[in-house]
Amino acid sequence: MSPFPPSNGLITPTMSSRTIALPGQPIGPTNTHNIGSGTHIAGSQLHASIAGPLTTTPSTTKPSKAATLSIARPTGTLLPEVGTVVLGKITRTNPRQASLNILALGSTGAHVLREPFPALIRQQDIRATEIDKVKVSESFRVGDVVRAQVISLGDERSYYLSTAKNELGVVMATSEWGNQMVPVSWREFWDEKMGVKELRKVAKPV
Template identity: 55%
Template sequence: MEQEMVTPGEVLGIASEVKPGKGAYQAPHNNTVYASLTGFPRIISPSPDSTDQRPTVEVTGHKAHGPVPEPGSVVIARVTKVMARSASADIMCVGPKSVREKFTGIIRQQDVRATEIDKVDMQLSFHPGDIVRAIVLSLGDARAYYLSTAKNELGVISAESTAGATMVPISWTEMQCPITGQIERRKVAKGKS
């Protein structure tokens, strides 16, 4: 089970079932135990000879505040630069949570889509400013994460046309400007319907 991070004020349990340890406190008015810092909750079993048999819940601090991309996590990133064989992007969210530090992602040509990899044209897949949904493959070099959009639900989820409008996806590979009707090529993420 993946450990869920808690933030100050999140409920950890009720005082009749758990007692607060470090990083947690009990509110006197409603007998609820809350987290007092950002971190990961941990339940500590009571010692067998203890008169109080409630387990203790404590929160251990998390050094980097905010989520950190890990292999396998789905991220939302903004494309900053498109080169011949890769695109770079700033990771904005890991899962549903916004990041608080700067993480850079690289989408390599071979990781754009699952088919006809050798025919991928980066300029027809992404443009700077595009918002993409991608999955983290690994931590690459120079503190950049290798990202992949090679699944149907991954790819561009939001893009602006040259006219400045939010484009509408019309196929797997095309988005259309609602103002001018102009069609631009993208590696489009298929919405989960």
Template identity: 55%
Template structure:
């Protein structure tokens, strides 16, 4: 008899569980005794006849949604420069997208206050997972314009140079739990669905 746990969403690099609790399956990888997600998708845990459960990440092939103005999206930072951050949109709300979309977060759309003092490299780094809101539609040639100028928007998952998942310590800093080095970020107010990632 195969038992399946209810699926939840995850993003690449998210820590899913300890190797003591589950065996790694499709769409995952192991590091430092933990199983991490290698994909954006749904976490599926299967248990067969009392054997150790296998945890996998699967994509929803029926997700053909398009980002719309006002939609909250989850994206991954691909590159930054002094004027903007380039991102890949992976989720609309809690729905995993079959195909990612390109997005841009401009310097002036990072924060709601003191926009003239914002520096992109102190807000995002490549590899960061960011929750943002769509403010303008793109097309095949151009990017969606996104904003993080709300308390609930910003970086939710970031990794330090030591490879650890950093912990938010204020709205503008995250800290590596291994080295205790602090790094600047535009931190999102931590939402319940991300608590297991940042702890």
């Protein structure tokens, strides 16, 4: 049985009953939800504009049943440390490394950061095996949300991260046609609308 179960394309990091939204993530259809602070409309879906806990406020008017979805900016100061699992968003790639912004701490993104921290995933830190055959372009693309582990505080510019464990890698990806995709194997995401697959270093669900 595949470790990657069917999904509706809305991959939501959660901690207990609290849902953590990441920038660009679809959070609900517009026909059943109203737009709130920290969200925006793209097509028929509401999307997160910022990272933070997602709040659903039931409607107080009748006969409308639509609830309002909003995202609040987190408070307090948190810093990634060596060994910490983080969630980040890929900002650019080249043949040697992928650059990303760390947005939240914890495997489910339970602790959202007030400000993003820059980080790098080097080619040799993407996978644990066949390192010499790893291609950054077949592992990550700009806009991907990645679960990774801090392996070094790096320099004053960037943390160094690794995805060299099965549970680390891409957790949310958009196809080149702009559609939310679902994971179908350890190295592929599936665009259900276009019927095509794209290569990624896929994170095994936790």
